[in-house]
Amino acid sequence: MSTKTDTTDEPGATADQGGDLGTAGSQLSTAPKEDISLPSLGPIGWARWFWRQLTSMRVALLLLFLLSIGAIPGSLIPQTSIDPVKVDAFKAKHETLGEVYDKLGMFHVYSSVWFSAIYLLLFISLIGCIVPRAWQFIGQLRGRPPVAPRRLTRLPAYTTWRTEAAPEEVLAAAERLLRKRRFRVRREDTSVASEKGYLREAGNLLFHVALIVMLVAFAVGGLWKSEGGKLVTEGDGFSNSLTQYDDFTSGPFFDTDTMEPFGFTMNSFDATYERTGPQKGTPRTFRANITYFTGADGKTHKKSIEVNTPLDIAGNKVYLLSHGYAPVVTVKDGRGKVVYHGAVPFLPQDPKNFTSSGVVKVPGAQTKDGQRNQLGFQALFVPTFGGKNSGSMFSQFPAPDFPVLSVNAWHGDLGLDSGLPQNVYQLDTKRLKQYKDASGDIFKKMLLPKDRAAQMLGHAGAELTPQQLDAESTMTLPNGAGSITFEGIKTWASFKIAHQPGNGLALTGAAAALLGLAGSLFIQRRRVWVRAERPADGGADGATVVEMAGLGRSESARVAEELAALAAALTPSAPLAAAPSPDTADDSAPSAEEPTEPTDSADPADSSEGARA
Numbered sequence: 083m084s085t086k087t088d089t090t091d092e093p094g095a096t097a098d099q100g101g102d103l104g105t106a107g108s109q110l111s112t113a114p115k116e117d118i119s120l121p122s123l124g125p126i127g128w129a130r131w132f133w134r135q136l137t138s139m140r141v142a143l144l145l146l147f148l149l150s151i152g153a154i155p156g157s158l159i160p161q162t163s164i165d166p167v168k169v170d171a172f173k174a175k176h177e178t179l180g181e182v183y184d185k186l187g188m189f190h191v192y193s194s195v196w197f198s199a200i201y202l203l204l205f206i207s208l209i210g211c212i213v214p215r216a217w218q219f220i221g222q223l224r225g226r227p228p229v230a231p232r233r234l235t236r237l238p239a240y241t242t243w244r245t246e247a248a249p250e251e252v253l254a255a256a257e258r259l260l261r262k263r264r265f266r267v268r269r270e271d272t273s274v275a276s277e278k279g280y281l282r283e284a285g286n287l288l289f290h291v292a293l294i295v296m297l298v299a300f301a302v303g304g305l306w307k308s309e310g311g312k313l314v315t316e317g318d319g320f321s322n323s324l325t326q327y328d329d330f331t332s333g334p335f336f337d338t339d340t341m342e343p344f345g346f347t348m349n350s351f352d353a354t355y356e357r358t359g360p361q362k363g364t365p366r367t368f369r370a371n372i373t374y375f376t377g378a379d380g381k382t383h384k385k386s387i388e389v390n391t392p393l394d395i396a397g398n399k400v401y402l403l404s405h406g407y408a409p410v411v412t413v414k415d416g417r418g419k420v421v422y423h424g425a426v427p428f429l430p431q432d433p434k435n436f437t438s439s440g441v442v443k444v445p446g447a448q449t450k451d452g453q454r455n456q457l458g459f460q461a462l463f464v465p466t467f468g469g470k471n472s473g474s475m476f477s478q479f480p481a482p483d484f485p486v487l488s489v490n491a492w493h494g495d496l497g498l499d500s501g502l503p504q505n506v507y508q509l510d511t512k513r514l515k516q517y518k519d520a521s522g523d524i525f526k527k528m529l530l531p532k533d534r535a536a537q538m539l540g541h542a543g544a545e546l547t548p549q550q551l552d553a554e555s556t557m558t559l560p561n562g563a564g565s566i567t568f569e570g571i572k573t574w575a576s577f578k579i580a581h582q583p584g585n586g587l588a589l590t591g592a593a594a595a596l597l598g599l600a601g602s603l604f605i606q607r608r609r610v611w612v613r614a615e616r617p618a619d620g621g622a623d624g625a626t627v628v629e630m631a632g633l634g635r636s637e638s639a640r641v642a643e644e645l646a647a648l649a650a651a652l653t654p655s656a657p658l659a660a661a662p663s664p665d666t667a668d669d670s671a672p673s674a675e676e677p678t679e680p681t682d683s684a685d686p687a688d689s690s691e692g693a694r695a
Contacts, residue, residue: 136203137210145204146293152200156191159183163190163331192304205297212290219283227266230273230611234631237611239642241649244625245656252614252628255655259648265610272615279608282635285601292598295591303584308332308341310579315408315425316572319347322398322579336581342396346374349384351405351573355480363434363480370402370575387577401578406430407438409463409487409531410569416450416562421457425572428463429507435477438463441509442566445498450562457559458492458509459566467528487568489557490526491517517560527557529568607635610648614656625659628652 123131135141160168169189173180187194234240245252249272256274260267265276310327312320320326322344332338354367370387376396387393393400408425415421421444428440442459449455466479467486475488495513497504504510517525532555556567613629630652632645 133210136207137214138207139211142204142207142211145200145207149197149200149204152191152197155188159188159191161189161191163193201297201301205294208290208294208297212287212294215283215290216287219280219287222283223280226268227275227277227609229268229270229275230613230631234611234613234629237631237633239632239645240630241645242627242629243649243653243656244659245628246625246659247656249614249616249626252626252652252656253612256612256614256652259651259655260610260612263648273611273613275609275611277607277609279606279635281601282605282607283602285598285603285605288598289595289602290598292591292595295594296588299584299588299591301584302587303333303582305333305335306581306583308336308581311403311576312579313427313574313576314348315427315574316348316351317425319345320577320579321345322396327579342376342398343378344374344376344380344396344398346372346393346395346400348372348575351575353405353481353573357479365480368402368405370405370577397583398579398581401580403576403578404430405573405575407436407463407465407482407485408572408574409440409461409485410572411442411459411487412567412569413442413444413447413457413459413564414567415444415447415457415564416455417448417452419448421446421564423569425574427507427574428461432476434480436465436480437475437477440507443496443498443506443509445496447493447564455493455563456496456498457564458496458511458514459489460492460509461490462488464488482571485531485571487529487531488526489529489566490524491557491559491566493517493559493563517563519560525560527554529557529566530555531568531570533570606638606640608641608644609633610645612652626656628656 160172162169173184183189187196191197231237247255253269253272253274257267257269260274260276263278265278266280268275308330309332310330312326312328314320322341324330324338324341348370350371352367352369352371353365356362356364356366368389371384372387372393373382373384374393374395375382385393387400387402389402392402406428408427410425411422412420413422422442426440426442428438430436430438432438439460439462442457442461444457444459447455447457462475464475464477464486465482465484466477467484468474468476468478492509492511492514494515497510497513519525555569556565558565610630610632614626616624616626630645630649632641634641
């Protein structure tokens with residue numbers, strides 16, 4: 083079933099009446115059609131409009147939000163400035179996504195074009211927002227409180243009473259009281275105006291200035307920073323020069339020629355672990371004992387660096403990151419000549435019990451006939467071995483209670499002369515051959531440190547003697563090609579040396595921001611007026627009428643409470659007058675049925691009354 087309704091078009095009705103609703107809109111609205119033509123802004127007008135939008139508070143908050151959102155990828159995606167190896171690994175694992183991230187600048191977020199644009203726009207927005215507000219605030223400080231409105235009864239906090247004191251006495255007492263309460267006071271004729279709470283706006287400005295200080299601090303820290311890592315073996319040292327770093331990154335304005343002269347030597351490393359209970363193996367102490375110096379001829383000092391206690395040297399902070407073990411080995415070639423001796427840092431594969439792997443590269447080795455025969459050794463180190471029949475080569479405890487070094491050997495060309503960089507912790511076996519025993523199996527052996535054999539007996543887990551382990555301290559290579567001896571163990575520690583020139587400025591800005599935010603939130607701008615005058619007709623008893631009113635920038639019960647406290651403090655100087663007797667009451671006084679407060683029917687209040695606080 084369908085229904086059709088015919089309507090008659092009204093004169094003058096057009097299809098486009100009612101705006102975008104067309105005919106339907108014209109039936110719903112009787113408003114006349116308005117043709118509004120806006121004037122063209124022009125280049126100057128558009129520039130002014132854009133500047134006003136950029137310096138508005140909502141845009142500043144939006145940019146601050148975008149800046150915080152933009153910083154998220156910098157903490158989730160590997161960054162080139164922090165770990166380029168991880169960036170390369172991420173690109174190799176995610177080829178398509180890595181290419182997209184690279185084009186978007188996700189691997190260098192904080193120096194990307196889009197992040198810098200947000201950063202600079204926020205910087206300009208805050209400055210454009212602060213400058214006019216600062217001038218306005220200075221004008222308010224130089225101005226005087228506004229005079230009292232004609233009708234104080236219309237203000238949210240109001241009180242009145244009658245007193246025998248003269249109006250001049252009341253006003254003088256009110257002025258003294260308000261000044262004592264740190265109000266700015268202005269006296270005009272029969273009233274006293276006062277104002278308080280300017281620190282609210284000062285706190286607001288301080289907060290915004292602190293944000294600018296923090297942005298400047300971050301910029302300074304990013305442009306002039308330097309950061310590098312160094313692995314130091316027990317007994318070795320470090321000097322603050324570019325060639326001493328294992329890895330080094332710096333800001334674009336950092337000058338490597340101006341690096342502060344300092345250095346340190348790691349004397350020893352203390353590490354203790356929980357040995358019993360459910361927390362067995364948990365670290366208790368990580369401490370690097372160092373001797374450091376500052377300046378070209380600086381005096382040496384002894385200091386300990388712990389994980390959460392960095393050392394501050396010449397404006398640089400030295401952080402302790404990690405530690406591990408470095409077996410000390412001696413390698414002899416086929417001629418019986420010592421071609422390598424030293425501690426080799428091994429990287430932990432098991433962060434709990436420090437099962438570690440490493441390599442020893444000996445490019446200068448020769449056969450007994452004097453032929454070139456470079457040697458390479460792959461090794462696995464366990465601080466506490468579980469025993470030959472334990473079924474596992476993994477360490478049972480992080481402390482070196484029963485250290486064992488499992489070694490297999492290679493010979494040939496290490497590839498060090500190819501000109502291509504190599505990882506010092508990996509062995510390139512493309513041009514190497516592995517030594518094998520007489521039966522054709524891989525030639526490998528478990529070694530014990532020479533200086534620890536006696537100490538192993540008596541330790542937990544060291545119930546096996548070196549003879550029961552079928553291990554020695556030296557592995558002799560087949561065909562008299564040489565040998566490797568496990569001499570002992572040293573400890574290595576990894577340090578990060580960071581120079582952040584903007585940290586102090588950023589901390590100052592953060593503290594100032596919190597202080598300014600607290601002031602803008604907890605301090606209230608308010609005004610108090612006191613009026614004292616005698617009625618024009620003299621009144622029934624000639625008493626002075628005292629009126630007090632308060633106004634806050636925002637509605638708060640504290641304004642009424644403060645006004646009540648001020649009224650109570652003023653009462654001794656303006657005591658309540660006795661109520662007039664009925665016989666002397668003025669016949670013209672309003673009856674109980676008539677309102678005593680002014681109404682809005684006649685003589686409305688001035689529009690400037692109760693100006694904003």
